[in-house]
Amino acid sequence: MAEVQNNPILKYFRASKLPHIWCPGCGHGILMGALVRAIDKVGLDQDRTVIVSGIGCSSRAPGYLNFDTLHTTHGRALAFATGIKLARPELKVIVLGGDGDIAAIGGNHLIHACRRNIDLLLICFNNSIYGMTSGQYSPMTPTGRLATTAPYGNIDRPFDLCQLAAAAGATYVGRATSYHVTLLIELIAKGLKHKGFAFIDALSQCPTYYGRRNKLGPSVKMMEWFKEVCIPVGAAKKMTPEQLRDKIVIGEMVNTPDVPEYTEEYEKVKARAKEMSAG
């Protein structure tokens, strides 16, 4: 118990709100743990950090975290976060959401937040399924997999969220999994330090609704699968598309720090407006 009390990351949690609602074996706790370790590593001020989420399993995470937190409507977390950041640019704003939240109902907000390059960090807790509503297919469910709304197999093709974010203009993009925790912490920490829009595709396992139905589980087996199919971005560059089929590329995909950041650009707008109205 003493060990727990001295745990340096305990201060980032609202201990009274634990245990969390996630199923045994769910990857989301690992991802939330990675987030607070990265926050600790970077040394964010807890009173000057806001964590925003949408609706879904992962979006319950802010409730457990000891910051100013906002649990919004489904898909809209980035838009709420944009308002917070623009109103008080001195705050650090982190957005969490699941793959349904971020890539389906919130897809439009995702690409536009990337395009603006506004200084937010977005982590997609990507478990390839709608967990909160018990296992419907998401835009991240691989083709051929089963879901309650794809009882004959999913015919949709999933996004590559990192490529989507990069193409839309995100200036920091990376991917890791609940297995590759050290990498995940490193990517989140770098994303937090990045001035501009940072996107982390954090793959997670849902043994309850995705693993079980598709006979991929239990949880440990799903994490071992991450270990097997993930290829570091450096190694992937030397591989052919054939060799990369059915593989998942992890690591830092984009890091372009010199792109103008939105709130800083808006400060220039204010200066121009004042100058022009005075003159």
Place this chain on the structure above:
Amino acid sequence: MVKTGKGILMQGNEACAEGAIACGMRFFAGYPITPSTEIAELCALRLPQEGGVFIQMEDELSSMAAVVGASLAGAKAMTATSGPGFSLKQENIGFACMAEVPCVVVNVQRVGPSTGMPTSPAQGDVMQVRWGTHGDHPMIALCPWSVQETYNIVIRCFNIAETLRTPVILLMDEIVGHLREKVVLPDPSTLTIVSRRKPQKSSLPYLPYKPVYGDVPAIADYGDGFRFHVTGLSHDYTGFPTNDANVAAEEIKRLHRKVQAARNEITFVHKYRLEDAEIAVFAYGGVARSAMEAVMRAREQGIRAGLFRPITIWPFPEEEVRQSLGALKAVVVAELNLGQMRLEVERCLGKGIEVIGLNRVGGQIITPDDILETLRGVK
């Protein structure tokens, strides 16, 4: 910068933006839509001059979301739209009601349903304003009839929103939004401006949703060190979700109570020559201008007519309607829809009084002649 104290020509939409800026609105997120776009355009020009922020979001949903986010970070925030956009904003208007986030939402009404007629006037959104979101919550909406009143009333909308911690709708119509007329802007130092009350730093443990001022809680701004939680889920005083039916019910009832308790402070009506009237016209927004002229002309012709003009349309001014119109022979409800407010008037007045609907849709206006003719037809 706008001159104060002297008559100037201003558009209704301009007056909306300038009034909001005058009372401290410093964040506007919006999406272009006729006939409200001038509000966004003027905010884009003026807000950065005042150190505020304008952002054109990717859609109406995100505009409303950004407004709520900015307000939680302490800014007086506003968005503006028309019927089609207002439908899309409902999701996060509901969130703002539930999470008690002050903000002002402007709806400059045009003809619907759906895309309807973008540049033509209508008043078809009065019920959407009241009942557009899901769930059960009160709604406050004010409805100006002139450019001057738009300026004055947007300030009241902010004062109400900040006092009661709730969204307030400024329900305009195309007639007023696009009208240019003479206004005299007050000296900013003479304005009554109210800002939300904040919690004391010492009031730990902090309960953001515990009612402190009557039924209104004192919610902190993000970044002020309170580390509190906001959710659209039913929540208790701590702000965290609850599944306790009693707590959830009490929260919904409190949302109603806080508005009901402020009824006298938020209900504004304009009455003209009702003291000795036998018949009255009930009209609001741009249509009330036709009604005013019709009543004046009716009086010249010896008809004892009066005007009842609700400025606050939600909560519906029930008591005022009963008091002012309860003993009349007939009430003509003139509106640019097929009888939405008439339902409320009938509900309040009961069966004893003849309530006559004068309704028009499709973008045509109701003229003073139309109303006068109806008044003359009352037996």
Place this chain on the structure above:
Amino acid sequence: MRMEFRLAGSGGQGVILAGVILAEAAVSYEGLNAVQSQSYGPESRGGASKCEVIISDGEIYFPKVISPDVMLIMNQSSWNKYIHDLKKGGIVVADSTLVKELTPVDGHVFPFEITGSAIHEFGRPVVANIIGLGCLAGVTGVISKEAVRKAIMKRVPKGTEELNERALELGYQMGIRKTLEFTGRGESNGGEDFEPIRDRSKASV
């Protein structure tokens, strides 16, 4: 005093701006009340555009114009559509460059080569609205040229002030000249009984 105006043409001719300037002149520089409203189609260029102004020394409630005292008509289709709304004995200023068929009217018609003058004098058809407004001010006298000039300075885009000022002057002189012709000789399509709204002797020719 209460005077109702309708200005109509096609989108892009600037009739709405002309109406805004007229209302601005009345409110800001003549100390009167005015309301201005407009209706237009989805087109920014082409399509129908209509602008209404009411100027009064009293309160103005109903802001729309049913039968105008004065009209500025900038194209044939607007003529055809609105000419019958003219109040009996009212005044119409028509752009004869684009309104070729002046059907009979129970009122006073003043045709001017408005767009033609904009092209010939300035090489800029875009100033036709201001020339038209000048004609309107010259013919009716309801608003002084100086008030219109100040309102133009406030409302036209930066860098076009001088051009628009010259356009106003041209239109105003056209209006005054024709009014004097009509009232002086008593023969014109303005009609024998035409009375300018304001005393001409105060007008600066």
